[in-house]
Amino acid sequence: MGHATSSDPNIFILPDLGEGVHEAELIAWKVAVGDTVEEHQTLAEMETDKALVEVPSPRAGVIASLNGREGEICKVGDVLVTYEGASNGAAPSPNARDERSESRDSSALPEAEREDAGTVVGSVSNDPIMPSQGGKALATPAVRRLARDLGVNIDSIAGTGLAGRVTEKDVRAASNGAPGAPASAPPPSPSGRGPGRGATATLAPSQPAPTYSPPPSLPAPAAGQTQRIPFRGTRRTIAARLRQSIDTAVHFTVMDEADVSALDALRKQTAAASGESVSFLPFVISAICRAVKHFPALNATVDEAAQEILRHPSVHMGIATDTEHGLNVPVIPDADALGVLEIGRHVAQLAQMARDRSIPRERLMGSTITISNVGSYAGRFATPVINIPEVAILAVGRVREGVVVRNGGLHVGKLMPLSLACDHRVVDGAEAARCLALIVELLQSPEQLLAPARR
């Protein structure tokens, strides 16, 4: 951490807003070019990976430029705001607002965004709901965030809190009760650049910047129905990771079904004997642990910087977990040294910790291969995205009753769909297929799965 400050008093560079913070997302400017500001007056609201913060002005002066668009990520150390030099006088420019939008590098924006220039991005409305009190509302960042989320202009609310502070209650009242509570920002008008009538929906590869347009067969949503959700926080982290995976790994998926009738009987037996509930998942984890002993290429990670493939002697099993706060991948370390019951206890513990958000950071790192239980709701096969730098992920579909052929006869059995995605850079197709075949075989003769894979 360091707080770089500019030696030029007219330049304010974005400081470290927390401790070891390198960047922050610009949520909203609170001033405009030409505004006269006081020291400590809020210039902008920004969100770091830790907090929503208000950035105050380090000095009094007249704003000469604002660098950064709302929604943009600003780097610590970059120039955020410049002030007019003392010689320029303090008279605000009459066209300050225009200058502000012009000062943005509009040429760099995609077409659709340029059409929107001037409207407010996000859900903050400029329409006052209540008579303006004049000036900036006093409110905590949490309340400001709530106001923004509810599409309420906080400066127009008469605060009932300490010293006129706008409280959470005030914001909710303004959002619910007030007549004509503003809708969120208007939906983007269809740009007309989407596929033409009758054309296939596939974009030609040469088409520039695929901006989303509603398919022509769907009516454009009526005003007020479209919700704009800022792309940030956990969601953005997930998106970046998945994007990176797709951009890095060469994905391919092999699929098969395992007849888990015997396994189903065994797990019920095990549950009865141990008094613990035992699901299929620990058995599948145990099968993976065993299979990758024969196919070590799958229990590997790629060190991109060193251009090396790291094959790991033990299996640290990542478990893709869907929580209300987003996707994360808690890890069972040394899963191959655990028996099925122990694995089951780990899974239950991780699920609980995922729900109350108490997973320690170290339990979210270091997996060597990942399993994704996609079948809890529906769905049979999948094309899962690899949790890089790993090279393999197994998606487990919903176990269902189906017809199986055994010794030339038709039977009704339990079928578990399995989809194994690998990074083709590291794993060959035949290798993946043979590994999946072994997993299927292990699941179909499950007794050996009870003991740890590694002794």
Add this chain to the structure above:
Amino acid sequence: MPIKVAYQATIEYMQILDEQGGLDAKLARDTLTDDQVVMLYEHMSMCRRLDEIAFKLQRSGRLGTYPQNMGQEAIASVALAARPQDWMVPCYRENAALYLHGLPPEMILLHWMGDERGNQIPEGLNITPMSIPIGSHMLHAAGIGWAARIRGDDQVAFTFFGDGATSEGDFHEACNFAGVMHAPVVFICQNNQWAISTPRSKQTRSETFAQKGIAYGLKVRQVDGNDIFAIFRAAREAVADALKGQPTMIETLTYRLGDHTTADDARRYRDPAELEAARKRDPLIRTRKYLESKDLWSADQEEAMIERNKAQVDDIVARATNIEKPKTTDIFDAMFATIPPELARQRDTMQTNSLGQFPQQETLRRGATAHSPTQSPAHA
């Protein structure tokens, strides 16, 4: 043989000034004078303003990590119970008491700007530098108290720490040491309900933090930590006991209205309703209500004070920010009264043995004024 009760204890809780500004006149007798209450109110208000500005200084890149004191200003009352010769051994959320004990407020800002001069306590002030690692300093207080007793000095050591610090081993060692050595120490646990994101309910299974002191033979007390009267009375009684060889532990029930530090966002783990409820117990609100009810304070006075505080805080900030830049050679000057020749040579050449005395390092002499005002964070 019948089973007998080996030991039984009770913990007293004291509140004198309630949330509405109502005073228990009986308990308040011979505590704070009207003038002292007015002074404390003005002082706490100034501290609040300084705290807010320090927060903004961090957000605009002019201060490192800063732990806000907001909501805990009533701790200033301890400084009125302390005598000038008594020691303050603080952590970082009792600025209001330190200023009143004589610490120039700009020193706290300097500390958080990463300037060592913020820790250079002026001669004659019995205050130790803020201790950022949790709980380490209670032992120093125990030692200071013990030394005072051995030397026969008429001194008491006050030490301040949070609820989380009671889970550190050092706390228990310090309490035990003070108890068994009859050291004149007053342990003040500012229970603000949160140790960063760990709530009080997950910190201890004890009903109170105060009762932990009983185990070490301390006299213990729980008081309303937003009540300047209760804190004053408990602290003054603790001084009298300490001088008789009886150390005390006072648990002050208060609330951290801000984040743990500027690197924290309490909204991520704290219920907003809890915060709203705590705001109603703000020490400033009740003290003002009390003063107004006694016609000791008016809206005009309030307005004048706000202006005065603004100017005073601006002045404090200016003193911190306008301090002359430290010289590179300063790093040699703090340790030895007479600098050893080897260090003198290093200072004069800015070359070090360990780096092999590269002649290129001579350039450090010219370019070395760059001053990195950073500070290792408070226990994050």
